[in-house]
Amino acid sequence: MTPAFEKLQQHLKQLPGVGYRSAERIALNLLVEKPGRLPALVAALQEAAQAVRRCSRCGNLAEGELCAICADERRATGTVCVVEHVPDLVALERSGAFRGGYHVLHGKLSPIQGVGPEDLNIGALQARIAAGEVRELILALSNDVEGEATCHFLTEHLAAPAAVKVTRIGFGLPSGGGVLYADSVTLKSALEGRRDYS
Amino acid sequence: MTPAFEKLQQHLKQLPGVGYRSAERIALNLLVEKPGRLPALVAALQEAAQAVRRCSRCGNLAEGELCAICADERRATGTVCVVEHVPDLVALERSGAFRGGYHVLHGKLSPIQGVGPEDLNIGALQARIAAGEVRELILALSNDVEGEATCHFLTEHLAAPAAVKVTRIGFGLPSGGGVLYADSVTLKSALEGRRDYS
Numbered sequence: 001m002t003p004a005f006e007k008l009q010q011h012l013k014q015l016p017g018v019g020y021r022s023a024e025r026i027a028l029n030l031l032v033e034k035p036g037r038l039p040a041l042v043a044a045l046q047e048a049a050q051a052v053r054r055c056s057r058c059g060n061l062a063e064g065e066l067c068a069i070c071a072d073e074r075r076a077t078g079t080v081c082v083v084e085h086v087p088d089l090v091a092l093e094r095s096g097a098f099r100g101g102y103h104v105l106h107g108k109l110s111p112i113q114g115v116g117p118e119d120l121n122i123g124a125l126q127a128r129i130a131a132g133e134v135r136e137l138i139l140a141l142s143n144d145v146e147g148e149a150t151c152h153f154l155t156e157h158l159a160a161p162a163a164v165k166v167t168r169i170g171f172g173l174p175s176g177g178g179v180l181y182a183d184s185v186t187l188k189s190a191l192e193g194r195r196d197y198s
Numbered sequence: 199m200t201p202a203f204e205k206l207q208q209h210l211k212q213l214p215g216v217g218y219r220s221a222e223r224i225a226l227n228l229l230v231e232k233p234g235r236l237p238a239l240v241a242a243l244q245e246a247a248q249a250v251r252r253c254s255r256c257g258n259l260a261e262g263e264l265c266a267i268c269a270d271e272r273r274a275t276g277t278v279c280v281v282e283h284v285p286d287l288v289a290l291e292r293s294g295a296f297r298g299g300y301h302v303l304h305g306k307l308s309p310i311q312g313v314g315p316e317d318l319n320i321g322a323l324q325a326r327i328a329a330g331e332v333r334e335l336i337l338a339l340s341n342d343v344e345g346e347a348t349c350h351f352l353t354e355h356l357a358a359p360a361a362v363k364v365t366r367i368g369f370g371l372p373s374g375g376g377v378l379y380a381d382s383v384t385l386k387s388a389l390e391g392r393r394d395y396s
Binding site: 001002003004005007008010011012014015016017018022024025026027028029030031032033034035037038039040041042044045046047048049050051052061062063067068085086087090106 | 232
């Protein structure tokens with residue numbers, strides 16, 4: 001294979017779920033079998049990179065100031081589900097078990113990996129609570145050490161008035177697994193089985 | 199998800215081996231988790247699309263006039279292996295079982311799909327034979343109806359001098375597989391391709 005081909009293969013191999021053979025197959029497909037698709041793919045990548053940003057309120061993917069969920073009046077129920085990453089939000093949306101709002105932290109506290117509270121999207125959550133927007137906060141973080149630490153930090157440091165109920169997603173989530181890999185039924189029972197955390 | 203995100207997901211889903219979920223995961227990875235990788239991937243795609251072309255002699259991937267195999271004097275053995283697609287060539291190279299030259303047809307004859315001889319890279323093969331470059335032609339085409347038809351067409355229409363030996367790659371049981379697990383067509387070709395053992 002040629003140098004430019006191998007370089008492309010290396011880049012494709014870094015994508016999640018794409019190994020050496022898949023990368024070769026995709027590169028051959030784009031360069032030999034269906035070369036007409038390559039410019040369209042490049043355009044879609046560039047367009048998405050330019051258009052997609054973080055929702056200023058919740059941190060979800062957005063193309064304007066607010067994401068589709070924050071812009072939807074019917075979902076301003078006062079119940080806000082706190083997740084680690086956007087894929088977690090996608091998994092919850094797919095389950096159809098939750099119709100409130102979200103808040104994406106974009107990570108969890110991890111002193112070992114040098115992730116502190118200032119690296120997470122916590123300030124915007126504090127602002128939403130201060131604005132009286134939140135009645136219940138559902139902590140849908142994974143139940144590993146970092147997830148526990150993040151839940152603990154949020155309940156300790158968020159200046160939530162007593163009127164804000166803090167719950168934690170719980171039953172049905174397999175130990176050691178995150179929201180991303182759970183099936184819809186498990187996510188539904190986890191939401192229904194949430195318990196007081198504070 | 200946003201419109202630009204979904205458009206990117208649709209384009210990713212068209213890649214071989216990438217389904218709906220994988221496309222979502224790759225798009226999230228490129229836009230949220232590792233946004234720094236996206237420009238490098240776009241650059242590699244564009245560079246490869248620009249740099250990679252067909253070898254003018256054999257039809258393999260090349261960055262100059264000739265591919266690495268045609269440019270290698272040691273591989274000009276006079277034995278030319280005819281394959282349907284570049285991935286076939288890659289598979290043969292990976293096996294290390296062949297050290298001659300190749301000729302990539304970029305398809306096989308298929309009247310039903312409207313693929314005629316003029317759509318295949320046959321003219322260049324004729325030119326190589328006319329130039330006295332070929333002593334043996336190994337037809338490594340698949341043994342389906344279209345592969346058979348293509349082999350037949352090549353032996354009938356290539357104005358090969360009698361000095362050019364035309365062979366066809368052997369069909370039979372795959373290595374490691376027994377009679378028990380082989381399908382009927384494979385067993386039929388394995389019986390037809392039997393050789394003296396004594």
